[in-house]
Amino acid sequence: MEARSDDVNQVVVRRRAAHVLLGPGYEAGGVDPFKVEKALGVAATNRNFNVVTTLADKWCS
Numbered sequence: 001m002e003a004r005s006d007d008v009n010q011v012v013v014r015r016r017a018a019h020v021l022l023g024p025g026y027e028a029g030g031v032d033p034f035k036v037e038k039a040l041g042v043a044a045t046n047r048n049f050n051v052v053t054t055l056a057d058k059w060c061s
Contacts, residue, residue, distance in 0.1 A: 001039065 001011045001018050008023035018040060047055075 004035075 001013050004011050008025065010021040010023075012019045012021060
């Protein structure tokens with residue numbers, strides 16, 4: 001999966017999780033430009049900046 005990374009977007013696999021880190025311009029393409037979800041055969045969840053910061057404020061303060 002990590003080999004699917006490019007200069008703008010990155011795929012990072014840690015233990016049981018695969019993270020697709022989308023860089024600038026991802027809005028113009030698909031949600032999963034690397035087809036990681038399809039390749040793994042599992043459902044994915046997505047978190048935007050607001051969700052991540054809200055969770056961090058609640059659980060990491």
